[in-house]
Amino acid sequence: MSDLNKKFLIEYIDEIQEELRDISDKIWKNPELQYKEYYASNLQKEYLKKHDFSIDELEGMDTAFVASYGEGEPVIAVLGEYDALDGLSQKVSITKEPILDSGAGHGCGHNLLGTGSIGAVIAVKELIKLKKLKGTIKYYGCPAEEDLSGKVLMIKKGFFDGIDCAFSWHPFDINTPIRIPTLANYSVKFRYNGISAHAAQAPYNGRSALDAVELMNIGCNYLREHIFDSCRVHYVTTNGGKMPNIVPDFAEVWYYIRGIKMEHVRDVFDRIVDIAKGASLMTGTSMEYDIISGVYDYIPNTILTDILSQNMKLIGVQNYNEDDYHFAEKLAETVSIDKRISVSSVLSGNKDITKMNLHGEVTDDTFTHNNCISLSLDIGDVSYIIPTAQCSCSVWPIGISAHTWQSCASAGSDMGFKAMLLASKSIACSINDVMLDEVIINKAKKELKNTIGSFEYIPII
Numbered sequence: 001m002s003d004l005n006k007k008f009l010i011e012y013i014d015e016i017q018e019e020l021r022d023i024s025d026k027i028w029k030n031p032e033l034q035y036k037e038y039y040a041s042n043l044q045k046e047y048l049k050k051h052d053f054s055i056d057e058l059e060g061m062d063t064a065f066v067a068s069y070g071e072g073e074p075v076i077a078v079l080g081e082y083d084a085l086d087g088l089s090q091k092v093s094i095t096k097e098p099i100l101d102s103g104a105g106h107g108c109g110h111n112l113l114g115t116g117s118i119g120a121v122i123a124v125k126e127l128i129k130l131k132k133l134k135g136t137i138k139y140y141g142c143p144a145e146e147d148l149s150g151k152v153l154m155i156k157k158g159f160f161d162g163i164d165c166a167f168s169w170h171p172f173d174i175n176t177p178i179r180i181p182t183l184a185n186y187s188v189k190f191r192y193n194g195i196s197a198h199a200a201q202a203p204y205n206g207r208s209a210l211d212a213v214e215l216m217n218i219g220c221n222y223l224r225e226h227i228f229d230s231c232r233v234h235y236v237t238t239n240g241g242k243m244p245n246i247v248p249d250f251a252e253v254w255y256y257i258r259g260i261k262m263e264h265v266r267d268v269f270d271r272i273v274d275i276a277k278g279a280s281l282m283t284g285t286s287m288e289y290d291i292i293s294g295v296y297d298y299i300p301n302t303i304l305t306d307i308l309s310q311n312m313k314l315i316g317v318q319n320y321n322e323d324d325y326h327f328a329e330k331l332a333e334t335v336s337i338d339k340r341i342s343v344s345s346v347l348s349g350n351k352d353i354t355k356m357n358l359h360g361e362v363t364d365d366t367f368t369h370n371n372c373i374s375l376s377l378d379i380g381d382v383s384y385i386i387p388t389a390q391c392s393c394s395v396w397p398i399g400i401s402a403h404t405w406q407s408c409a410s411a412g413s414d415m416g417f418k419a420m421l422l423a424s425k426s427i428a429c430s431i432n433d434v435m436l437d438e439v440i441i442n443k444a445k446k447e448l449k450n451t452i453g454s455f456e457y458i459p460i461i
Helices: 002-015 017-029 038-050 110-131 150-156 209-226 262-283 302-315 322-332 337-348 379-385 405-411 414-436 438-452
Strands: 054-058 061-071 075-081 135-142 165-172 184-193 232-239 250-259 286-295 388-394
Touching: 002 017, 002 110, 002 302, 002 414, 017 038, 017 110, 017 414, 038 054, 038 061, 038 110, 038 135, 061 110, 061 150, 075 110, 075 414, 110 135, 110 165, 110 414, 135 150, 150 286, 150 379, 165 302, 165 379, 165 405, 165 414, 165 438, 184 209, 184 262, 209 232, 209 250, 209 262, 250 262, 262 286, 302 388, 302 414, 302 438, 322 405, 322 414, 379 388, 388 414, 405 414, 414 438
Parallel strands: 075 135, 075 165, 165 388
Antiparallel strands: 054 061, 061 135, 184 250, 184 286, 232 250
16 A cells, blocks of 8 residues: 555655646745745745645744645654845856855755645645545744744744654765764854043043954864864854944854754853953953854654655656756756865765765665764754655766855756755655554664663753
């Protein structure tokens, strides 16, 4: 029965692919930044309503929603996103051609991410209806992934309560299940208040907030030797005063603190706060800080990831044509080979696969060579409370980085859309496996419990 179900799911997604393409293209052409994704979220809600999903909107989060279909257990979540990136406006072109100067663009492919997940849940809905299956499928419209806060706030509001497992995917340059963690992250702004004075006439009357920021940064740079090897600390001074002839009475610095494990990040954060306090004492200023956002490292659930891997291999890469390969080749030529090898090694385990240009296969050994993916995602928080699996699909050429004009061009292309179909079908077929065998969820939950042990998940924000 399972094979027939999967045949049905795959064929159904093929049937609605032009509808999915229309949604993806519209979102790509109307990029919106975090918490302002009104067009994208409304477009998705209307499409899901048309397919008999009920919609729950989230108080205080205008662009977040949950769409549900079915009854009883298991209750399976599929996660979607739709926010864009500032400054990445781009045509579907092999040269850098902004549609709007300094405009937003889908350089992380979230127009495809959300749409692909919708394709999966609608196909599963049709299967539930046809086969009269027991179970509930939910699509999570998650805003502000780029802000690393959307899913965290949804968790805090209780919208993930009662979920048995979750699936998602993300555009990258390689087709593979994701088997290693992402980085936990704190995003923190430190603010100093001092006393202004004329910088030449009476500097001794001033208390420089900028001096405090610079001393804090120096202290943190000396701290680097004494933190975990896996941790990264980045900062940018967001306000250093207005004019050089005024002792600045206000300054602000924005820090990111990353690490493989949240407990490592918390340890480094506590030490940085002490340094910030010390800088305040040294300069006679006052200091306060705000945690802007924070996400946990991603815990891949082996049980669910194995199932996702099997279905990716079953479906295989979609039918790329000569135009797709040509587009990928020309885009790849805009980046030096050294940079492409460096970028692709993050996901390929230091194997040089850049000669392919477009990853025309599904592989499951790329992630076993690295101990983490050097980026942060808010799906990490979900994975601490619910067994979670996700995959990567090759929306852009091998060695192209996300958050670039090249990745934005790819996300609006036929090549990118075909990669989305692989994700959509793989997730749908994996949900079929889980719905037909309750043992899978029980094993997945047991694995998560064993992984986190006594560790208590507490949202950062």
